[in-house]
Amino acid sequence: MHLRIALKIAKDYSMLRKEEKLDLDYLSNDSLLTKEFWVDLNPCLNIENIVYDNQSIISYKNFVQDNNHLIKLGYLHKKNSNFKVPISLMKKSIANIVNYKLPPVFAFVYDEFWYIQFQLRMLLEKILNKNYKQLPDFWAWHVGNGQSGWTPHRDKGERSLFKNNKPKSLTVWIPLSKASPNNSCMYILPANKDNFYNKPKLNSANFPGSVSDIKALPAEAGDVLMWTQELYHWGSSSGEDGLNEPRISIAFEFQRSDIAPFNNFLLEPNLLPTFNERLVLISMQILQYTHMYGFKKDLVYWAQSYIEKYKKKLSLV
Numbered sequence: 174m175h176l177r178i179a180l181k182i183a184k185d186y187s188m189l190r191k192e193e194k195l196d197l198d199y200l201s202n203d204s205l206l207t208k209e210f211w212v213d214l215n216p217c218l219n220i221e222n223i224v225y226d227n228q229s230i231i232s233y234k235n236f237v238q239d240n241n242h243l244i245k246l247g248y249l250h251k252k253n254s255n256f257k258v259p260i261s262l263m264k265k266s267i268a269n270i271v272n273y274k275l276p277p278v279f280a281f282v283y284d285e286f287w288y289i290q291f292q293l294r295m296l297l298e299k300i301l302n303k304n305y306k307q308l309p310d311f312w313a314w315h316v317g318n319g320q321s322g323w324t325p326h327r328d329k330g331e332r333s334l335f336k337n338n339k340p341k342s343l344t345v346w347i348p349l350s351k352a353s354p355n356n357s358c359m360y361i362l363p364a365n366k367d368n369f370y371n372k373p374k375l376n377s378a379n380f381p382g383s384v385s386d387i388k389a390l391p392a393e394a395g396d397v398l399m400w401t402q403e404l405y406h407w408g409s410s411s412g413e414d415g416l417n418e419p420r421i422s423i424a425f426e427f428q429r430s431d432i433a434p435f436n437n438f439l440l441e442p443n444l445l446p447t448f449n450e451r452l453v454l455i456s457m458q459i460l461q462y463t464h465m466y467g468f469k470k471d472l473v474y475w476a477q478s479y480i481e482k483y484k485k486k487l488s489l490v
């Protein structure tokens with residue numbers, strides 16, 4: 174089912190291909206479709222080797238306090254989460270991918286980038302519901318000197334909240350490096366300072382509150398930030414002095430299981446996608462976030478080519 178939807182997205186881009194010159198290097202490099210390529214690139218990480226382990230799920234307390242914080246302010250910052258995955262190796266893998274001139278989201282070929290979200294199950298079950306789902310929307314960032322995170326936005330907006338500000342869905346953002354005002358971190362307008370939080374947006378062009386209420390959320394590698402998908406937020410710019418390490422982070426989206434799906438299909442958080450499914454899902458992210466990231470067209474064609482190659486490989490029509 175996932176693959177068929179991906180193919181539909183690919184079809185939408187087929188007109189672009191006819192108009193632009195294709196980058197033959199990207200499109201002809203079949204090695205990118207092999208596990209061996211990715212294992213060689215980051216030999217310390219796994220592909221289809223990890224079995225999700227309930228013993229490694231991070232225990233969770235303080236629900237009432239955290240839930241009140243999330244409802245009132247629209248976000249949570251959980252420090253020292255003690256993930257049972259090698260955070261520093263995951264950070265390095267993204268640097269290696271970027272050095273290879275590939276987008277960081279390709280890190281999701283590795284098991285660890287899926288397993289990390291499952292370790293938050295206890296927390297997400299409390300905040301969402303027991304059978305919550307993972308949305309097929311994820312991303313990875315490598316913000317270098319002089320670069321910026323995403324500009325101010327709300328993820329899904331007010332449709333992602335109940336009337337009492339309880340979230341129907343959540344974004345989970347995990348820094349794999351230190352994230353500070355110097356090398357880019359998340360900035361938010363807290364929900365209780367947002368004039369339009371869970372309200373109709375009368376003029377979305379204006380900043381929805383007072384600039385003095387902006388809050389920086391510096392974080393350490395392996396912390397967890399989560400926010401409602403109505404929270405106004407952005408990633409700041411990194412300094413240009415060359416003194417800072419890149420800000421490297423990943424994000425996931427989740428929703429309750431008892432509401433209508435926010436996407437064409439949903440993922441089970443406790444099931445590891447196959448390698449082929451991961452490559453298709455990654456290609457889908459590149460296509461669907463092109464408007465946010467301003468990707469060059471050759472990268473869009475590249476993502477499309479992955480999906481098309483799987484169509485042939487899997488004999489899907």
Ligand SMILES: [Fe+2]
Nearest residue numbers: 326327328406
């Ligand atoms: Fe966002």
